[in-house]
């Protein structure tokens with residue numbers, strides 16, 4: 001109905017335009033697609049002709065050019081009608097005005113009229129897209145506002161009937177922007193309103209519709225297929241935000257620690273993940289490696305709990321275009337008992353004085369173990385059986401204390417092996433040797449090698465002769481053990497002992513200071529002190545007994561006949577003396593002792609050899625045969641007295657014998673005695689002098705004997721006046737106490753007797769008293785048991801009788 005209305009309007013306009021070209025040209029317009037027979041215009045009327053005239057005048061329409069006629073004249077009515085349905089789009093394409101030109105030819109008269117026919121557009125075409133679908137690829141990274149040009153839709157119609165609008169199916173991401181191009185055509189752009197996410201929606205389908213402006217409207221649509229292209233918009237994601245690994249220390253190189261993994265949902269290169277350490281300490285860098293592609297962490301270096309017990313590895317995973325994310329791997333190293341305990345000596349007070357009390361601290365040690373836990377617990381001990389122990393003190397410290405007495409003289413140095421063992425399994429141990437030296441304290445007395453020393457020295461020694469040597473040892477150290485010797489001041493016979501002996505302070509060799517005389521004294525004692533050099537010093541002493549041994553330094557002394565008074569001593573021999581009768585006796589003594597004093601007697605020369613003999617040891621002169629008248633009255637014997645020393649010493653004397661019974665014959669004596677002396681006066685003077693002195697001497701001896709024996713022994717046997725000079729009394733015979741062999745051989749009493757009628761005396765020793773200073777002998781008190789004690793003991797053992805007196809039995 002609407003179409004019919006519109007056509008009539010158009011028709012009306014056609015008529016109106018016809019009027020305007022009434023000068024001769026005709027112009028009509030007709031909508032396209034009019035049915036055959038539809039009236040375009042009334043030509044007859046427009047020309048002012050009767051319709052019958054048209055046919056008469058043979059009016060006809062000639063199309064200009066080669067165009068189709070499309071219209072024709074209906075002669076009956078004189079109208080122009082549609083001969084052929086016209087499609088404007090076919091005839092004129094996209095030209096806006098579609099005008100066909102005709103010439104109307106009339107004959108009779110020939111008339112020519114230009115006729116124009118405008119074909120009006122009718123919306124008979126829908127907008128159309130050139131393809132069924134539009135494919136667009138949009139990267140998901142495309143930003144808001146990005147426009148994507150869309151293909152234009154085409155409509156064959158023109159003007160209002162062409163494409164006027166586009167519309168887009170409602171969607172979340174895009175809107176449409178409509179633009180016109182220079183030729184007035186409209187096209188659209190797809191505008192991104194909201195970013196795409198490939199990972200959410202990879203494909204989108206939208207319907208684009210183009211609408212024309214015709215009445216009624218016609219539309220055309222196309223499907224837009226959008227493919228969302230990946231953009232690297234996703235970072236890799238680790239499977240764990242933190243990886244925790246326990247790794248035993250000392251695990252070998254190449255040990256796999258952990259494999260980390262990160263995934264990236266992006267595609268292709270954007271989803272390819274590589275791993276790398278992002279932040280790594282130097283230590284960790286030496287210890288671990290990371291495989292770039294598979295994320296495996298391996299050990300490449302030494303893992304030492306003691307050096308590093310904890311590693312934090314920060315790792316970055318990166319995809320192809322550089323989006324990254326981080327994770328960390330915490331590696332806790334597990335301790336393994338791989339460290340020996342370490343023993344440190346903190347202090348040691350060596351040397352330790354040997355008098356250190358038990359329980360004294362002498363050192364401090366410290367033990368350490370780098371491991372941890374049980375591997376760090378340490379047991380400590382001293383290996384040796386020594387007087388030291390370890391006392392645990394504050395944490396890991398031990399003090400070394402003594403547990404018993406120390407004696408430097410037994411052991412000067414201790415070696416302590418300290419062993420420390422940890423409690424790991426297997427346990428590890430280490431040891432350390434400590435040398436502890438013991439320092440000296442002056443705690444030892446010097447000790448003499450012997451309790452008592454005996455020294456023997458022959459008399460007449462040279463001063464300076466070494467007598468003996470004493471040795472004392474002191475085990476202490478250096479000056480504490482350095483021994484110095486000295487003599488204890490004392491007196492021998494009232495004389496300081498230092499005038500007899502001296503001791504070398506360092507060597508202990510004892511020297512005689514002077515020459516000794518056996519006949520003066522035979523032994524003495526001296527105390528020697530050995531003192532060390534410590535402070536205070538310690539000392540001990542010993543006794544040295546010095547025994548002086550005899551030498552044959554005294555010649556026999558003839559007591560009778562007195563050698564000095566030669567003339568006086570003449571023995572009377574009875575004429576009737578028989579063979580074997582004792583006629584005289586030679587008395588001799590020797591100040592030496594023993595063999596040195598063992599005297600033997602020999603007749604060296606005699607007036608009548610064979611008349612007299614002398615007892616080898618007794619000295620008794622006996623008649624060898626009966627005296628006969630023929631024998632010379634005066635007999636002269638030269639006798640030698642010889643001791644038994646080496647070499648022997650001897651003395652000679654002369655004995656004058658007068659064979660006579662009558663004292664009156666005595667005056668001849670002088671001739672006999674002094675044959676060689678011619679001076680009678682001198683003889684007489686000598687006789688007188690000798691007589692006086694003999695008498696005097698006898699008197700002195702008597703006095704002395706009486707006095708002496710009165711003290712010692714009241715009973716003094718004394719039978720006659722004997723003239724023996726005290727000076728000749730021999731000293732004691734050497735009888736050394738304790739020297740048994742000597743004693744037996746020396747056991748020789750000077751027990752001299754004369755069996756003769758004229759002289760016979762007994763000599764019982766007591767001479768010792770005389771040789772000693774009277775003060776010593778006589779004032780002997782019990783507390784003065786001095787060095788002569790031994791000698792006295794020897795004496796007191798003898799009979800009391802023999803101690804102190806002489807017995808001279810003189811037969812005249």
Ligand SMILES: *[C@@H]1O[C@H](CO)[C@@H](O)[C@H](O)[C@H]1NC(C)=O
Nearest residue numbers: 440441442477478479480534
């Ligand atoms: C000797 O002993 C004393 C303590 O009696 C001591 O002080 C000193 O060091 C010792 N001397 C030596 C050389 O050992």
Ligand SMILES: *[C@@H]1O[C@H](CO)[C@@H](O)[C@H](O)[C@H]1NC(C)=O
Nearest residue numbers: 488489527529539540541542
């Ligand atoms: C000698 O030693 C004894 C005992 O050892 C001691 O009593 C005496 O005093 C010492 N004498 C000297 C002079 O040191």
